[in-house]
Amino acid sequence: MKVLICLDFQDGHLKNSTQELLTVAGASGAEIITVAFGNGADKISDLGDWGIQKHYAGTSGALAKPSPEAYTDAIHKVLASENCDVVLGSSTTVNKDVFPRLAIRMDGAFISDLTELKLAPFAARRPMYAGKCTAAVNIKDGVKKFLLVRPNQLTISNPKKGRAPEVATVDGAATGTELTDVAGGSTKTLDLTEANIIISGGRGLKEADKFKLLYDMAEPLGATVGASRAVVDLGWVPHSMQVGQTGKTVAPSLYIACGISGAIQHIAGMSSSKVIVAINTDEKAPIFQKSTYGIVGDIFEIAPALTEEFKALK
Amino acid sequence: MRIFVCIKQVPDTETRIKLSADAGKIDEAGIKWVINPYDEFAIEEAIKFKEANPSAQVTAITVGPKARVNNALLTAMAMGADDSILIDSTESLDGVQTAKALAAAIQKEGGAHLIYAGKLSIDGSTSAVGPMLAELLKIPHVSVATEITYSGSALTIKREVEGGTMETYKVNTPALIAANKGLNKPRFASLPGIMKAKKKPIKEIPTSDLGVTGANSAVSFSQFELPKERAACKMIAGDAKAQAKELVRLLREEAKVL
Numbered sequence: 001m002k003v004l005i006c007l008d009f010q011d012g013h014l015k016n017s018t019q020e021l022l023t024v025a026g027a028s029g030a031e032i033i034t035v036a037f038g039n040g041a042d043k044i045s046d047l048g049d050w051g052i053q054k055h056y057a058g059t060s061g062a063l064a065k066p067s068p069e070a071y072t073d074a075i076h077k078v079l080a081s082e083n084c085d086v087v088l089g090s091s092t093t094v095n096k097d098v099f100p101r102l103a104i105r106m107d108g109a110f111i112s113d114l115t116e117l118k119l120a121p122f123a124a125r126r127p128m129y130a131g132k133c134t135a136a137v138n139i140k141d142g143v144k145k146f147l148l149v150r151p152n153q154l155t156i157s158n159p160k161k162g163r164a165p166e167v168a169t170v171d172g173a174a175t176g177t178e179l180t181d182v183a184g185g186s187t188k189t190l191d192l193t194e195a196n197i198i199i200s201g202g203r204g205l206k207e208a209d210k211f212k213l214l215y216d217m218a219e220p221l222g223a224t225v226g227a228s229r230a231v232v233d234l235g236w237v238p239h240s241m242q243v244g245q246t247g248k249t250v251a252p253s254l255y256i257a258c259g260i261s262g263a264i265q266h267i268a269g270m271s272s273s274k275v276i277v278a279i280n281t282d283e284k285a286p287i288f289q290k291s292t293y294g295i296v297g298d299i300f301e302i303a304p305a306l307t308e309e310f311k312a313l314k
Numbered sequence: 315m316r317i318f319v320c321i322k323q324v325p326d327t328e329t330r331i332k333l334s335a336d337a338g339k340i341d342e343a344g345i346k347w348v349i350n351p352y353d354e355f356a357i358e359e360a361i362k363f364k365e366a367n368p369s370a371q372v373t374a375i376t377v378g379p380k381a382r383v384n385n386a387l388l389t390a391m392a393m394g395a396d397d398s399i400l401i402d403s404t405e406s407l408d409g410v411q412t413a414k415a416l417a418a419a420i421q422k423e424g425g426a427h428l429i430y431a432g433k434l435s436i437d438g439s440t441s442a443v444g445p446m447l448a449e450l451l452k453i454p455h456v457s458v459a460t461e462i463t464y465s466g467s468a469l470t471i472k473r474e475v476e477g478g479t480m481e482t483y484k485v486n487t488p489a490l491i492a493a494n495k496g497l498n499k500p501r502f503a504s505l506p507g508i509m510k511a512k513k514k515p516i517k518e519i520p521t522s523d524l525g526v527t528g529a530n531s532a533v534s535f536s537q538f539e540l541p542k543e544r545a546a547c548k549m550i551a552g553d554a555k556a557q558a559k560e561l562v563r564l565l566r567e568e569a570k571v572l
Contacts, residue, residue: 066481069454093475097457100445103410109532110409112440128535129437132331133340135535143532176454178484180470185479193476197571221572232495239460239495240474245327245436246351246495254571265327271541275569277561278547293564294547295557305558313562313572 001028001120004082006075006089006098007036012045017090017151017194022050024154025088028119033082035170037063037071042167049159054082055167062174066182068097074172076105084144086119091148091193099146108144111137115153115251115272126150130245130268151194152251192243195224197254198273200243202228202266204259204280204299208236213303214258220310226250228260244269258299262287279303315370318420319360319395320431320447321353323378323386327436337538349386352432354500355493359462360430361394362498366464370427375419377401377412380518391511392503398516399423405521405528409442416443417450418524425451429490433458441492448490456483457492 003025008015014022025032035056036044042057056078062070075098079087087102089095091113103110114137116125124137124147139145192198199218201211214225226248227241243250245265255273259280260266267290270276278291279299288294295302325331325345332341349357357374364370374390376383380402387398401415420426429451431444441457448455461472467487473494474480503511521527548564550557565572 066475093458093473096441097445097455100409100413100442101449103442104413104446104449110440110442110446111533112442125537127439128538129325129329129331129340130439131541132329133333133541134539136537138534138536140532176485176489177456179481180484181480181482183480183482185475185477189477191476191478238474238478240478242495249439254565254569264330268327275565275571276544277565288547288549290544291547292544292569293561294549295561296549297554297557301554302558305554306561309558309562313566 001030001086002033002082002084003028003030003086003088003119004033004035004075004078004084006087006095007034007044008090008092009036009040009044012040012043014044014046016156019156020151020154021088021090021149023157024117024119026051026157030086030119033078033084034165035075035078037074038066039064042169046159048162048164051160051162052165055165056170057167058170058172061171063172065179066094067172067174067177067179068094069174069177070172072098072101072172073174074170075102077172078170079106086145086147089148091150095148099148103146106144108146109139110146111139112148114147114149117147117149117154127249127272130265131249131272132268150251152196189218189222189224192224192226192241192248192250195250195252197221197223198226198243198250198252199223199256199258200226200228200260201231201258202260203230205231210300211237213300217303217307217310220307220314228266229263257287257291258303260287261285262290315367315427316423316425317360317363317370317372318426318429319353319356319372319374319390320416320429320443321357321374321376321386321390322350322435323347323376323383324350324435324437327351331540333538333540338536339538347382347385349389350432350435352434352436352493352495355495355497356430356432357390357393357395358498358500359491359493361501363428363464364394372396373399373423375399375401375416377403377407377415379404384516387516388511389503391514392507393501394507397514400516400518401521401524402518403521403528406531406534407526407528408531408533409440409446411526411528411531413443413446413450415521415524415526416447418526419519420451425488427487431490431492433492433494444490444492451488453488453490454485455490455492456485458494459491460494460496462491462497
């Protein structure tokens, strides 16, 4: 078996989400080929740890900046010279643009958001209905698999020291779409889908400005702040912060729900978190039924007290 | 100008999912079916486009069992779509087969100036069909769109990716746009709209006319499971300071997540 893995990296190092994919491929005994794009894709420092045979880097032309279209073209070119049975990536926005197109172009099968994965023999599961249930994924034998795995779901095995792979250059073109601007964004905190600790706020915060209490709490933990649909619909915070069936489905180690009652569509998006803490004034709030620990109380008193406790951990 | 809006019917977000006796699928009894919430943004955007370009013809298109999905098309037409195409299928189709059915139907109609879809459907949430359809029709696509500016055949589209980064793409028609929440505020169907919709044409096409069959689906799902029940929630008593202290102790010593 031969596997192509699309790498994500930051500051010259492989992201954890990518290390999860390398662990899965390594455990299967497959030959591993990798590809990465953008500035620094040819200078990732920890490539030698994973038994990678060959690494393709696309750093110039249309591949210099984010371009789903150029990435698709480039991976298609790599697959033309490397006959891979499986193509693996993390479930990111750009990969969700690229992988479905590749599946069509190469007559393969595509599935995203896997939360469990073994390659030999193939076994995978994923959430359905935004986490209200899960299902096993079956793919017909002999069909090329284009698989996206949700970050933070699989284990990472200790990297082994080894020789850095041969690095080849790949190019890709974008003729239909052009990225004209990239703005904003924070590299300080992880995206909700990658975060290990999430602190979410709901209507119980009473007003938009009170989210500051949650940011204060998140800061010493390096946590990411999320929100319920109710407060997104009220315009307090952007939709990118919404956790739930019409927002993001998350599964951190620790999820702290502040002033969130626990509507079914919110629960769907966070119920597979390892530990859930609910803080709510209403002891009958449904969120407590899904939580590991519960505090009935005033978030405006408890949040500052928790912030002090979290700071003391440092 | 022909505009297509791809819609899908999904269980309402309030639905409590139950499994079939053999856990091979969900139990659909009693489910309230609605238009996928992201598709509502797609419909609204198509209608807004038509309001700005009165010569445009907006066609809602869906794949699914006729008896059920007919309602979704009626709603789309009540909101303002001109007509509909119903690709009647009672089989379970994977993303590739669904995209092939949509592509073949749109090609039969002579192609599209613009295609709108939701960024994902909240049932399977694979985000597959939009980009696949664009690939089959050999047109560009931009997904997760939260803002579209139109200037002749040129579209400027904003979208948000991981970490809150905003990307702006330029694309020329024909193109496919997959809508995110925030793109617009979907209108409610008005009573006159609902009356009018009943007279608007729905063209039915069997999947067999489009060269698509469930047997060709490479991806399928089985062994459904409901989330495991959690142990009873441990309630922490005391004043705020004591509660905070005890919570942090439990998170460290018992749950070991800090």
